[in-house]
Amino acid sequence: MEVSVRLKIKSLYNGLSTKEQNIADYILENPISVAHNSISYLSDELNVADSTLFQFAKKLGYSGFKEFKMAILIEENNFSTTSIHEKIEIDDNELTMAQKVFDSNIKTLTNTKKILGLDDLKKAAEIISNSNLLYFFGVGGSGILAEDAYHKFLRSPAHVRHSTDYHIQLMEASLLTPQDCAICISHTGKSKETIRIAEIVKEAGAKVIVITSHASSPLAKIGDVVFISISEEIEFHSEALSSRISQLSILDSLYVILMFMNKEKSKEALSKVRRTIWDVKH
Structure with missing residues (x-):
């Protein structure tokens, strides 16, 4: 295509x-x-x-x-x-509405997949793998994605950090070192809060990986590696909702790549987590 x-x-x-x-x-x-x-x-x-x-x-x-x-x-x-x-019409039934939402999300994933770059994926994975600490930053809807990524990467060999409190995020950013990295997520790339965090991270000498839907945004210009998520929108379907599907997939991809880069450590970390969860659930 x-x-x-x-x-x-x-x-x-x-x-x-x-x-x-x-x-x-x-x-x-x-x-x-x-x-x-x-x-x-x-x-x-x-x-x-x-x-x-x-x-x-x-x-x-x-x-x-x-x-x-x-x-x-x-x-x-x-x-x-x-x-x-694709616009949802007033006389569409519930199934048609749902199908149009699915079609929109599928198109979002397809378009984002098209512009993924091998060099960017390699570079980001190497930065994460070589970092002492990996921080996830985001506010609002992007904060939910950051929390999901934190939950996922806890199963990896990476030492991860995340807070939902913005003031704590600012403090954490200021304490990063050149041996650390941060993943900053913002759909628009114009969030003043996230931009400020990224600036602080850069001032600390740490690497910044950006995930956004806007390549020309202020946040994207700060990133050492930038991943662009493509949004395909329909009426009453928020851009942030559509883009989060592709952003989650980018984060999932980085997680899987990291796990394969460090197979033995990944198995060990995953085993520890699974044993702990098993003990609680059974």
């Missing part, structure tokens, strides 16, 4: 130069304008040379800017049709 322009841009975003990121931001925010205007008009809008836009299109795998514009136009037309089709 052909990867969309949006997904291509998001998958490459963190490796782009500042000028290229500005172009990417403009395209993501103004796809219709890009599709319907000349390269000269757009270069004036962005204050870049025509050749810069041409090279940007080539970097995404297109033969030139004309083919790039056509891809955006087709994508936007398909997106409009899909949105109308």
Whole structure:
């Protein structure tokens, strides 16, 4: 299946130069304008040379800017049709509503899977594996994901920490060392609380792994490794709800990779946890 322009841009975003990121931001925010205007008009809008836009299109795998514009136009037309089709109608029955929610979540997972990068997964797993302490940070809905990840990674060889209290999170962040790392989760990547935590973590010299749905967000710019979750939304279906499916899958993937990187220690940790839980349940 052909990867969309949006997904291509998001998958490459963190490796782009500042000028290229500005172009990417403009395209993501103004796809219709890009599709319907000349390269000269757009270069004036962005204050870049025509050749810069041409090279940007080539970097995404297109033969030139004309083919790039056509891809955006087709994508936007398909997106409009899909949105109308998937929108939950007032006369939909309960089963139809549920099926549309499932379809949306499936699409979210499929799109996020497309932009996962091997290098990012390897780097993140190595950072976690080599860290003395692994902290999970998030507030609001993202805090629930952080807690779920903490619960999961307790079964791994990693030494994990998590708190639901924001003030304690701030204090924990300030105590990190260059031998530690933090996973910061925020759907928008604009949460002032999470951004501040990430800044404190960086100031302490620790590594930051970011999970967000917005590649151009302030939080994403702080991360040593950034994973982008793609949201596919329908009416009355919150973005945070849709994105959490893909974010959970990213965290599950890191957990599984870490466990396989440290098989013997993983077996030992998992065995201890299982014995303890068994004693309580039986």
